[in-house]
Amino acid sequence: MTLILTRQHLEQVLTMRDCIEAIADVMRRFSLGETVMPVRLMTPVPGRGSHAAMPAAIPGLGVLGIKSITIFPTNPERGAPAILGLVILNESNTGRPLAVMDAAYLTAVRTAAASAVATRALARPDASALALIGAGVQAGSHLWALSEVRPLRSVAVYDIDRLVAERFIETKSRRHPELTFRLAASPEDAIRGADLVCTVTTSQTPVVDLNWLKEGVHINAVGAHTPEARELDSATVTAARVLVDSREAALKEAGDLIIPLQEGRFGAEHIRDEIGEVLAGIKPGRTSDAQITVYKSVGIAVQDIAAARLAYERAVSLGVGVPVEL
Numbered sequence: 001m002t003l004i005l006t007r008q009h010l011e012q013v014l015t016m017r018d019c020i021e022a023i024a025d026v027m028r029r030f031s032l033g034e035t036v037m038p039v040r041l042m043t044p045v046p047g048r049g050s051h052a053a054m055p056a057a058i059p060g061l062g063v064l065g066i067k068s069i070t071i072f073p074t075n076p077e078r079g080a081p082a083i084l085g086l087v088i089l090n091e092s093n094t095g096r097p098l099a100v101m102d103a104a105y106l107t108a109v110r111t112a113a114a115s116a117v118a119t120r121a122l123a124r125p126d127a128s129a130l131a132l133i134g135a136g137v138q139a140g141s142h143l144w145a146l147s148e149v150r151p152l153r154s155v156a157v158y159d160i161d162r163l164v165a166e167r168f169i170e171t172k173s174r175r176h177p178e179l180t181f182r183l184a185a186s187p188e189d190a191i192r193g194a195d196l197v198c199t200v201t202t203s204q205t206p207v208v209d210l211n212w213l214k215e216g217v218h219i220n221a222v223g224a225h226t227p228e229a230r231e232l233d234s235a236t237v238t239a240a241r242v243l244v245d246s247r248e249a250a251l252k253e254a255g256d257l258i259i260p261l262q263e264g265r266f267g268a269e270h271i272r273d274e275i276g277e278v279l280a281g282i283k284p285g286r287t288s289d290a291q292i293t294v295y296k297s298v299g300i301a302v303q304d305i306a307a308a309r310l311a312y313e314r315a316v317s318l319g320v321g322v323p324v325e326l
Helices: 005-013 016-030 103-122 137-149 162-175 187-191 234-239 247-253 255-260 274-278 301-318
Strands: 002-005 040-047 049-060 063-071 082-089 098-103 129-132 154-158 180-181 196-199 218-221 241-244 295-296 323-324
Touching: 002 005, 002 255, 005 103, 005 154, 005 301, 016 255, 016 301, 040 323, 049 180, 049 301, 082 103, 082 154, 082 301, 098 103, 098 301, 103 137, 103 274, 103 295, 103 301, 103 323, 129 187, 137 162, 137 196, 154 247, 180 234, 180 295, 196 241, 234 241, 241 247, 241 274, 247 255, 274 301, 295 301
Parallel strands: 002 098, 129 154, 129 196, 154 180, 196 218, 218 295, 241 295
Antiparallel strands: 002 323, 040 049, 049 063, 063 082, 082 098
16 A cells, blocks of 8 residues: 655654754765765746656665656745645665655755754854745745754844735744744845844845855755856855755756856865765864855755655554555
C-alpha cells in the first residue's frame, strides 16, 4: 500500500524541530558524498513560471524519490499558492512507492529548516533581532524555524505590499506574544540593526545593501534561484563568508553568486563551501564575531526526500494518511 498525505496530514506530523535535525543530518550526508542527486531539471512555462523536477536518493536512509513542483509567482493574485506539487517517496531496495504527499507544505517547512540549520551553525549565539524581507509563506516558516535555534526578541517585517506585511504582523503577533513586531518602511529600515536577515522575496534585483548591515549579521538568502535573479548586492556577497547548500547547484542557479562572480568581484573559491561541510567539521563556519555570514540556498532534492521520509515515518506511527493500492 502507498500512503497519501495531504497538507492537512503533513501539518499533523511534520514538526519544525524534528525537520531541522533531519535536514542537518542529510546535509552532512550530501557533502560527504553519501547521496545521489542530479541538479534539478527546470522547464519554463511561458507567461506563468516554471516546473521543477527534483530527484534524489539517500541510500543510508533507505529512500529515494522525486519532487515535482510548479513555481508560478503570480498565483497569489489568482487566489492560489505560488508553489504547488507532489513528492513521491520510494523505498530504495525495491523501488516500492511508500507515499505520495503534498509538496507545497513540505517545501515551506524544509526550506526554513535548512535556513535554521545554517543559522544554528553560523549566526552569533546571542542573535535576537530578525529582519524578514518578504512576508509570504516562507517568511512565516522562517520565523517558526529561527525561533527554534536563536533567542528571538524582535522582528522587523518588510514587504513590497504593505497590506501583506500588516496582515503577517497581525497574525504572527498573536502566535508569538513574546516577540516585538515592527512594520518596516523599506528593506533598509528592516535590515539596519538586525542580527539575522532572511530574504524571502521574488525580487529580481537586490533588496540587501552592504551599507545597511550590522557587524556580525547572518543572512539567509532564500528567494532567488535563477542565474538572472538576486536579493543580495555584489558588495555584500564579496564581503561575507558565504556558504551554500550545493556548490554544483549554486554555481548553476544562484544569481546572488553568479552575477558578482561574472563581474570579477571574486573567484569561484569564495563561494564553493557547503553548509554540510561545516556540519561535518571539514570547513570552518563563522571565524569572528564581526564577520558577516551568508547562507545562500537554492533548495535541493535531498532535503525534500529527507523531510518526506520523516513525515512518512511519523504518519505511519500515528496512523495518519490514506493508504491506497496503486
